[in-house]
């Protein structure tokens with residue numbers, strides 16, 4: 001008989017592993033069995049992490065050292081790609097090929113952060129141009145904000161953690177990270193990689209346990225200077241309310257739209273929409289949820305999208321052939337099923353999918369939808385895309401904007417005039433022309449408007465959020 005040993009990850013505080021009285025299981029999202037155990041932090045652990053993080057700011061950690069550590073960590077991540085990818089496939093249920101892609105992107109995010117560490121600078125300010133200040137001279141410095149609490153979601157648990165830790169460390173801050181309770185293992189592995197890369201003790205701490213409790217302990221702690229959060233609008237709002245006057249950066253939800261105009265390359269558009277609606281079982285906040293297709297090409301587009309979608313292999317995330325794995329929880333697949341059933345009762349037509357098997361929800365295309373159905377109006381965060389026709393350009397821009405959210409949108413057209421009009425009028429943080437809404441490379445500014453949040457990620461832009469501008473004036 002063989003017994004499988006389940007590894008337990010202690011908290012990561014001050015460069016050391018800290019065991020706790022209580023632990024919790026992290027499941028394999030395919031088998032639903034416990035795959036790892038992680039520590040459950042108490043308030044004293046969080047307090048200690050913040051205290052050490054604050055003290056660590058007194059120690060030198062120069063921009064060049066930050067560059068070296070982050071670059072080395074990026075290289076180590078590449079070397080450990082397979083190990084990390086298997087953990088992601090297990091704890092998230094993300095297909096192994098997609099998991100490898102996430103590790104590669106996480107390494108990129110650290111590498112870009114490393115490069116940015118050498119480029120943080122203030123600027124000269126011509127105060128001498130003000131009457132009476134002729135003998136003065138001034139410049140600005142970009143100084144770290146201090147201790148940053150980073151709270152992250154389950155769906156991209158390695159790269160989205162790197163998007164917080166990378167720029168925070170590059171800018172000279174220290175970080176207390178609280179990863180999502182259902183996918184915390186890769187965050188602990190990342191902390192080990194950063195230690196191996198030479199990160200000074202005290203600059204990074206990882207605490208796991210109950211989200212609301214740890215969140216509150218961090219929010220109550222006046223030594224935390226900034227909160228950077230990615231997750232649901234509900235929790236984002238809560239953090240914003242409790243953080244008071246401290247800095248807050250919020251990356252929240254979306255119900256992303258993509259427009260396919262009559263002059264679009266339909267082969268390209270249907271391929272991109274198929275791929276970017278169902279990646280990670282649709283649990284991506286820029287995942288395509290609403291597609292508006294100009295009426296002249298509507299039927300052709302729906303047919304092409306159906307053909308491409310039906311080729312996807314749903315199955316075990318650890319198998320090379322799998323395109324779509326399980327959702328993060330059974331209850332999430334049940335919620336998506338309920339929303340689709342409700343849409344069908346309200347008149348929607350199922351083109352393909354609409355089938356659940358445990359935590360798996362099959363890739364689904366709906367037509368005959370209207371904008372007030374839950375599947376269109378709210379953030380669905382699952383493998384379902386709704387397709388609707390439109391007639392005029394003005395009309396479709398209004399449809400895209402008729403949303404509480406505004407993270408990214410996509411537009412397929414060869415008409416430069418339409419693309420520019422959309423760029424000016426669509427209310428989003430990013431418009432992607434001739435690709436679907438879910439295009440992202442890690443160097444670009446990324447962040448939404450309306451209920452999609454405030455503040456930008458992408459290392460260069462996150463560093464702006466994670467530094468304070470200090471003016472220095474000389475009276476000569």
Ligand SMILES: NC(=O)C1=CN([C@@H]2O[C@H](COP(=O)(O)OP(=O)(O)OC[C@H]3O[C@@H](n4cnc5c(N)ncnc54)[C@H](O)[C@@H]3O)[C@@H](O)[C@H]2O)C=CC1
Nearest residue numbers: 152153154179180211212215231232235251252253254285
């Ligand atoms: N804009 C973006 O870049 C992204 C946004 N998201 C959004 O995240 C959501 C899905 O992720 P989930 O992990 O389910 O989100 P969630 O909001 O439930 O959890 C996110 C994190 O917040 C923590 N948390 C929970 N309650 C808290 C509280 N009271 N105080 C402080 N922290 C608390 C959780 O433990 C977790 O670490 C979706 O709405 C999705 O759109 C996800 C990925 C990227």
Ligand SMILES: O=C(O)[C@H](O)CS(=O)(=O)O
Nearest residue numbers: 155156283284285286440
């Ligand atoms: O918003 C998300 O879910 C992710 O930020 C999208 S990506 O970074 O994985 O492309």
